[in-house]
Amino acid sequence: MxxxxxxxxxxxxxxxxxxIQHHPYLELGTLVSTSQTGPVARVYPHLSHIDRSFEGLHVDELCANNDLIFLATPPGVSSEWTPLLAERGKIVIDLSGDFRLDRPEVYQAWYGKQPAPANWLRRAVYGLSEWFGEEVKEAQIISNPGCYPTATLLALLPLLQAKAIDPSTIIxxxxxxxxxxxxxxxxxxxxxxxxxxxRPYKVDGHQHIPEIERFASFVAGQEIRVNFVPHxxxxxxxxxxTIYAKRMNNYSIDDLSEIYQNHYQKASFIRLRQQEWPETKxxxxSNYCDIAWHIDERTHQVIVLSAIDNLMKGAAGQAIQNANLRLGWPEESGLxxxxxxP
Amino acid sequence: MxxxxxxxxxxxxxxxxxxIQHHPYLELGTLVSTSQTGPVARVYPHLSHIDRSFEGLHVDELCANNDLIFLATPPGVSSEWTPLLAERGKIVIDLSGDFRLDRPEVYQAWYGKQPAPANWLRRAVYGLSEWFGEEVKEAQIISNPGCYPTATLLALLPLLQAKAIDPSTIIxxxxxxxxxxxxxxxxxxxxxxxxxxxRPYKVDGHQHIPEIERFASFVAGQEIRVNFVPHxxxxxxxxxxTIYAKRMNNYSIDDLSEIYQNHYQKASFIRLRQQEWPETKxxxxSNYCDIAWHIDERTHQVIVLSAIDNLMKGAAGQAIQNANLRLGWPEESGLxxxxxxP
Amino acid sequence: MxxxxxxxxxxxxxxxxxxIQHHPYLELGTLVSTSQTGPVARVYPHLSHIDRSFEGLHVDELCANNDLIFLATPPGVSSEWTPLLAERGKIVIDLSGDFRLDRPEVYQAWYGKQPAPANWLRRAVYGLSEWFGEEVKEAQIISNPGCYPTATLLALLPLLQAKAIDPSTIIxxxxxxxxxxxxxxxxxxxxxxxxxxxRPYKVDGHQHIPEIERFASFVAGQEIRVNFVPHxxxxxxxxxxTIYAKRMNNYSIDDLSEIYQNHYQKASFIRLRQQEWPETKxxxxSNYCDIAWHIDERTHQVIVLSAIDNLMKGAAGQAIQNANLRLGWPEESGLxxxxxxP
Amino acid sequence: MxxxxxxxxxxxxxxxxxxIQHHPYLELGTLVSTSQTGPVARVYPHLSHIDRSFEGLHVDELCANNDLIFLATPPGVSSEWTPLLAERGKIVIDLSGDFRLDRPEVYQAWYGKQPAPANWLRRAVYGLSEWFGEEVKEAQIISNPGCYPTATLLALLPLLQAKAIDPSTIIxxxxxxxxxxxxxxxxxxxxxxxxxxxRPYKVDGHQHIPEIERFASFVAGQEIRVNFVPHxxxxxxxxxxTIYAKRMNNYSIDDLSEIYQNHYQKASFIRLRQQEWPETKxxxxSNYCDIAWHIDERTHQVIVLSAIDNLMKGAAGQAIQNANLRLGWPEESGLxxxxxxP
Structure with missing residues (x-):
């Protein structure tokens, strides 16, 4: 394909x-760039062994020659193009933030761009594979999660679902x-x-906040607001x-371990750490997400740590994982x- | 001196x-090392223009030839030596953690070392100059604050004192x-x-926690427990x-600005940031501590950011500042x- | 295998x-360590998804359970073990320096260790695949080149063979x-x-010098001494x-291009750069070696630049490439x- | 001043x-920028304790209010402004390359910009203080050396002057x-x-080459061409x-040591290294230049290593050193x- x-x-x-180059079932199709065209080797000398070129966007030709389309575009681009491609029957995996929020006014407020039409937003499935894998298998538009939300939600959702933490205290x-x-x-x-x-940045508001809140609220079954400071x-x-939240229901560290193990026992890319803390290196x-947890018994605070490679599990790797699910291949293919x- | x-x-x-080399009133005295003796240039080639040597410890000689003694030793060393030096009338500035906690059993629990005698612990003054400068001026033993506690307490204490944050929610x-x-x-x-x-580390307990709690409790006038995760x-x-705590008493961002400005208007090394967030670079x-604050009105959370150079304001710089205070020189001398x- | x-x-x-884990034809056999035994995940948390252990060395068992043996040991270890393993008929690929020099006294002078017996040194084939691939196909002991010699010789040998540079001027x-x-x-x-x-280091002599000189001399057909300073x-x-040598025979830049192209046209892992200079990133x-060349017409100096990943083409990657050659698989398998x- | x-x-x-801020005799005058005006703290938050602003260029006002003028401008700017300032009697220290080459056509060839008038080029003194300090003391226009030429010439000139190396072999x-x-x-x-x-860059020609060649030729008393590759x-x-050149006249390592010691015995900022190699850290x-040397007796090659901080001895530090010399203050003032x- x-x-x-x-x-x-x-x-x-x-x-x-x-x-894609090393995927057992996928093949590199058209490489579209609106900013730079010409040989791949000129833009990316590290790929100089690949004899391919970047081209401009021609929708008809693109749809004729490709089965699957990844969008790795800045905010405000996919909202326009994805409907065009989906209408022609293509499977679209969107790595941008344009289809991650279901309410257009929220998108507009946080991204400052024109949102995609509401009916199209509703058709997109959020591709956090470990949680919404079944929906991904049927989706035409897969909205690939943001890097911060991926690391955050994979760590947070099991505890929220189990009511192990107070949803009003999440930092x-x-x-x-x-x-x-x-x-x-x-x-x-x-x-x-x-x-x-x-360097801390966007301390007064990062566009990944509503994405985290949307799915945390969904799983918790109640409206949640979180604090989020990126560095x-x-x-x-x-x-x-590093996630902090008040422990609820007197859960013990072993209870938390059980929650995570039950949830992720079949998840190929989640590695639960019992003896050491996750580190980005x-x-x-790789496509792994490493998660560890701790309860501070002095303060009844739960601390969860979660590490990913932002370009892999936080972007391209997860996109391939979603493609695998959608196309019925083993989830780990090519990953x-x-x-x-070091 | x-x-x-x-x-x-x-x-x-x-x-x-x-x-010390560039201080207007201080002069380099004896350089003691128990691990390495010989020319400074051999241990530290970057100091090869300094024609001095590291020597072993000889207390009598040391006291005879020096007016002021800095200890930059691992935990468990100063607890033994500082009393010896203070008994001979020397002013001691201890950069280790040995005199930062007033209760011997707390020191033992967090450091796993034999504490200094309780009466000696009581005689030490905590050298967070911007808060305890008056006591420092009279102290014989100055316990120089830890790097993390310095950055934390300078940001936290004004808000605790003003009751602007809930002391039970500090992260x-x-x-x-x-x-x-x-x-x-x-x-x-x-x-x-x-x-x-x-890399996160000591997620289950860092020895700077009781130091932060001691002085936060003192200023707040109530027992405080904090969560602290170092990376x-x-x-x-x-x-x-990055400090998180629930806002109290409906303080506004302008109120917080006023609290900080009032508190630090005469503090030479505190730079309050109003328009951008502090960055370590x-x-x-330098000996500066840069502080900024934010209120997330969605969650009523106060977020404070504080940056220092750990070897300067977090160690040697603050030690010189304390020496300046103690000896009646302008606080900024040599700093x-x-x-x-970049 | x-x-x-x-x-x-x-x-x-x-x-x-x-x-090896991702090689199409190879399978992970015994993992031997004399310094650390126990689960792989404990020594290397990044490999915590691999359920294997490091074991001590038991030669009989090792030979019974494995077809191919890689040694990635410090100097002076392989010289002792490789003969034992080769005598039992195993193919040995040695990543250490112990079999790279054919004269025991030279090894002893540069490594300061007991050399392997001369008859065993003679049996080893130097695994610079692009130059000695035919010999590698038949070898029982493959001596995998050092990281610096790999980058250097791949760039240098074509010019030496073509007599394009003065062998007495190589820096x-x-x-x-x-x-x-x-x-x-x-x-x-x-x-x-x-x-x-x-930081420059070993300015007065690095053990990779005799390795470079051995094969440079061999290809040039004359005894060569080089200057080599690592940083x-x-x-x-x-x-x-960055290699400097005086141009000979008035070769032009196009002549050099032709020399390299002729030599490496079938070499999968050599990428000749015509328009930009190689960079390590x-x-x-990857297993690539990127090479570019320049003639300074003002000084008649030839400048050649060569970049590799020292752990890949400079060590493990090249070792796998040699295994592929030796076992009759496509040279690129698993690479x-x-x-x-970035 | x-x-x-x-x-x-x-x-x-x-x-x-x-x-300048910490110089005992200099005071910060007008801060001119043509790209950004407004408070220093906005452009450089690390200088937010300095209550000053960047202003546009107004020559009359500038000359009225300042005694000494540093230019830290891109190529092609100082060539125009320096004559204007010098004509009004100001001492100018130019950190750009505009006055380092005495022949306009050479400047044009390497910088691709309009050169300063030849008569003005001739009036500029090259501020390599350790070599041309006497001329600096009288100069109206001091051309501050480039960063690479500073590190190179300080290491190279003593050997060239002593005829210890072959000038045709310098790399x-x-x-x-x-x-x-x-x-x-x-x-x-x-x-x-x-x-x-x-990353290597400008392998085919860096604009610091003619500057090195000019002063190397001057000291050697013969026309010299060098190879220079920056990374x-x-x-x-x-x-x-790292400088390589063929040894001449059978000089020994002790001879080289003597040459350097004789030359730099009164140079405050040159640290000759006898036991270890210079490292940038x-x-x-600081304003130091660390130099070490080695002879490879196998190849008769002399290797010299020289380290500086490019913004200090390679730019601003050396500029202050030149100002000190010019104004009759101790050479080390403020440095x-x-x-x-670390």
């Missing part, structure tokens, strides 16, 4: 190319490498400004979230490699 | 050497560069293991703490340089 | 585990990430000492060598993934 | 602000942190592209050059602090 990538020249696009302190910010030119992203620096760490890849370049270490 | 350093071969000791998510961990040999501190990695960031210097190599950037 | 790894707990061993300025130095505990390898630092770069993976995590970027 | 800075918003300008392999490239927006300078990467290292500050944030470590 041929897979096209729209927005192929960003970091997420490059990661999709890398993954998410998030830390990310730079690749999540993309390849755009900003002074704040120059090496000299990021290296030897730790930029001087490294290329990796997200670690331990998932680097079975170990993390790169 | 001559200042000796005991434990001069660690990162904190090297920073003290650098600062401190802390991030530090590697120099806080010292120069000891551990596999986990090798470049290959730290670089491109973000290791791939950089050499810098601490950023902006204080690198007026700007951060190194 | 089952492949054992002796010395499996170092960085090179971990990389072999990663590669190799080499730069490496830290993983080449292994996981051993040394103060100089702490993050705080390597980060924000560039440690604050990054985890990657080697770049462009080969990160076709693209570099990780 | 008041010192103005033109081009104050770049990294070099910020370093000058830091240094300079140079490595630099990113701050030398300035704060401009380029994709290649993003953190994601520089981190975990080593970008993932760190903020620091330059290391050992000079970080006596030790390197920041």
């Amino acid at each position: 041929k897979a096209a990538i729209i927005g192929a020249t960003g970091y997420g696009g490059a990661e999709l190319i890398r993954l 998410i302190d998030a830390k990310s490498g730079v690749s999540g910010a993309g390849r755009g030119l900003k002074q704040a992203m120059l090496f000299g400004e990021v290296n030897e620096n730790l 930029l760490v001087p490294m290329n890849r990796g997200i670690l979230v 331990q998932v680097q370049g 079975t490699f170990s993390p790169l270490f | 001559k200042a000796a350093i005991i434990g001069a071969t660690g990162y904190g000791g090297a920073e003290l050497i650098r600062l 401190i998510d802390a991030k530090s560069g590697v120099s806080g961990a010292g120069r000891g040999l551990k596999q986990a501190m090798l470049f290959g293991e730290v670089n491109e990695n973000l 290791l960031v791939p950089m050499n210097r810098g601490i950023l703490v 902006q204080v690198q190599g 007026t340089f700007s951060p190194l950037f | 089952k492949a054992a790894i002796i010395g499996a707990t170092g960085y090179g061993g971990a990389e072999l585990i990663r590669l 190799i300025d080499a730069k490496s990430g830290v993983s080449g130095a292994g996981r051993g505990l040394k103060q100089a390898m702490l993050f705080g000492e390597v980060n924000e630092n560039l 440690l770069v604050p990054m985890n993976r990657g080697i770049l060598v 462009q080969v990160q995590g 076709t993934f693209s570099p990780l970027f | 008041k010192a103005a800075i033109i081009g104050a918003t770049g990294y070099g300008g910020a370093e000058l602000i830091r240094l 300079i392999d140079a490595k630099s942190g990113v701050s030398g490239a300035g704060r401009g927006l380029k994709q290649a300078m993003l953190f994601g592209e520089v981190n975990e990467n080593l 970008l290292v993932p760190m903020n500050r620091g330059i290391l050059v 050992q000079v970080q944030g 006596t602090f030790s390197p920041l470590f």
Whole structure:
């Protein structure tokens, strides 16, 4: 099956190319970029062994030549293109935030862009595979989760569902490498400004907040508001979230272990850590999400730690996982490699 | 005045050497190391222009030749030596944790070492200059605050004192560069293991917790328990703490600004940030503590950010500031340089 | 076929585990470590999805249960064990330096260890696959090249063979990430000492010099002495060598291009760069060697640049490539993934 | 005395602000920027304790209010402004390359910009203080050396003058942190592209080559051509050059030591290393240049290593040193602090 990538020249696009290239059932289809066309090797010298080119967007041709379409585009692009592609019967996996929120006015408030039409938003399935895998199998539009929400929700949802934590006390302190910010030119992203620096940003509101709140509320069965503060760490890849919430119902550490084990016993990419805390390097370049938990008995606070590679489980890897589910292949296809270490 | 350093071969000791060397009123006295003796240039080639040597500890000689003594020693050393030196009338500034807790059993529980005698613990003054400067001026033993407690308490105490936050809801998510961990040999501190990695550690209890709780409780006038999770960031210097607590008494953002401004209007090394968030690089190599605050009106959560250089305001810089206070010199003496950037 | 790894707990061993795990024809056999035994997940949490253990060395058992044996051991170990294993008919691929020099006295002079017996040294084939692939196909002992020699010889040998450079003028300025130095505990390898630092080392003689000289001399048909200065770069993976030599016979830049193209037209892992200079990130995590060349017409100097991932083409990747050749599989088996970027 | 800075918003300008601020005899004058005006704290939050603003350029006012003028401008700016300022009798210290080459056509060929008039070029004195300090004391226009030429010439000139190396064999392999490239927006300078990467650049010609050749030729008394290849290292500050040249006249290592010692015995900022190799971290944030040398007796090659902080001895530090010389103050004024470590 041929897979096209729209927005192929960003970091997420490059990661999709890398993954599709070695996928047992997928084949690289059209590589679309509106910013840069020409040989892949010129834009990405690390891919100079790939004899392919980036092209402009031609919807008819694209649909004629590809079975599956990934969008790795900036906010506000997919909202326009995805309906066009879906109308022509294509399966669309959207890595942008355009189809992650079901209410247009919420999207507009947090993204400051024109939302997709409400009826299209409703048709999209949220591709957090470990939670909504059954829906993904039938979806035409799969909305691939954001990097921060992936790390957060995978850690948070089992506890919310089990009523082990107080939903009104959730604090998410998030830390990310730079690749999540993309390849755009900003002074704040120059090496000299990021290296030897730790920088909080969007303390007054990050667009991933409503995404986390939507699915946390859904699973908890009640409206939830969370605190979320992201920080930029001087490294290329990796997200670690440290989640704090008040323990409820006097759950013990063993109860929490049981909750996680029950939930994720068949999840290929969740590695539950019992003896050490997750570190971003331990998932680097892989599709794993490592999760550990702790109860501070002095304060009755539950602390959960969750680590992913933001370009993999937080973007391209999860997108491939969703493609595998949707197309009936083994979920791990093309994703079975170990993390790169060191 | 001559200042000796005991434990001069660690990162904190090297920073003290650098600062004393350029201090207008202090002069480098005896440099004591029990692990490495010989020329400074051999242990620290970056100081090869300093024609001095590290020596073993000889208490009589030390006291005869020095006016002021800094201890930058591992836990469990100062508890033994500080009384000896103080008994001979020396002013002691202890950068270790040995005199920061007033109750011996708490020290023993968190540090796992033999505590100093209780009567000596009581004589030590906690050298958080912006809060206890008056006591510092008269102290014989100054217990220099820990790096995490410095960044945390400077941000937290004004709000606790003003009853702007609920003391039972405090969460401190802390991030530090590697120099806080010292120069000891551990596999986990090798470049290959730290670089491109973000690592939480001591999630189940860090020895700085009782220090934070002691002084937070004191200022709040009630017993306080905090949550504190430290993380290791791939950089050499810098601490950023992100503090979360529930707003009380309906304080507004302007109220918080007023609290901080009132409190720190005469504090030379506190820079209150109104328009951007603190970053560790902006204080690198300097004695500044940058603080900013935010109220999330959706959740009524107060978020405070505080950045220091852990070897400066978090260790050697604050120690010099305390020496200045104690000896009646201008507080800024030898500390007026700007951060190194980039 | 089952492949054992002796010395499996170092960085090179971990990389072999990663590669064998996803190899189409190889299977992970015994994992031997003399320093650490027990579950893989304890030594390498990033491999916690692998349910295997490190064991001590038991030669009989090892030979009974494995077809192929990789040694990723420190100098002076393989010289003793390889003959034992080869005598029992096993194919041995040695990643250490013990079988790279054919003259015992040269090994002893540069490594300061007891050399392997001369008759065994003679039986080893030097596994620089692009140059000695035919010999590798028949070898019982394959001596896998060093990381610096791999990057250097692949760039240098075509020019030497074509007599395009003066063999008496060769200067190799080499730069490496830290993983080449292994996981051993040394103060100089702490993050705080390597980060924000560039460090030359072994300026007065590195043990890879005689290896480079041996094969450069062999191809040039004359005795060659080179200058070689290695530098440690604050990054985890990657080697770049910058080679300088006087142009001979008035070769033009096009002549050099032709020489390289002719030589490497069938080499899957050599990427000749015509328009940009090689960078280590462009080969990160892959088995590629990127090579570019330049003639400074002002000085008649030829400059060649060559980049590899030291753990891949410079160690484990090349070892797998040699295993593929030796066992008659396609040379690229298990090595076709693209570099990780960024 | 008041010192103005033109081009104050770049990294070099910020370093000058830091240094002047703590200089015993200099005072911060007008801060000129043509790209950004407004409060210093907005452009450089790390300087938020400085209550000053960046202003546009008004020549009359500038000359009226300042005694000394530093230019830290991009190529092609100083060539126009320096004559205007010098005509009004101001002492000008130019950190750009505009006055480093005495022949206009050479400047034009390497910089691709309109050169300054030949008569003005002739009036400028090259501010390599350790070599041309006497001329600096009388100069009206001081052309501050480039970062690479500073590290290179300080290491090279003593050997050339002593005829210890063959001038036709000089190879300079140079490595630099990113701050030398300035704060401009380029994709290649993003953190994601520089981190975990080593990148050669301008292999076919860097504009510092004619500057090195000019002064090397002058001291050697013969026309010299050098090879020079720069590399970008993932760190903020620091330059290391590794220089190779054939030994002449059978000089021994002791002879070289004597040459260097004789030459630099009174040079405050040159640290000759006898037992270890220079590393960039050992000079970080300071005005030192560390130099070490080696003879490879196998190849008769002399290898010299030289490390500086490119923003200090390679730019702003050396500019202050030149100002000190010019104004008759002790050469070390305002520059006596030790390197920041780690």
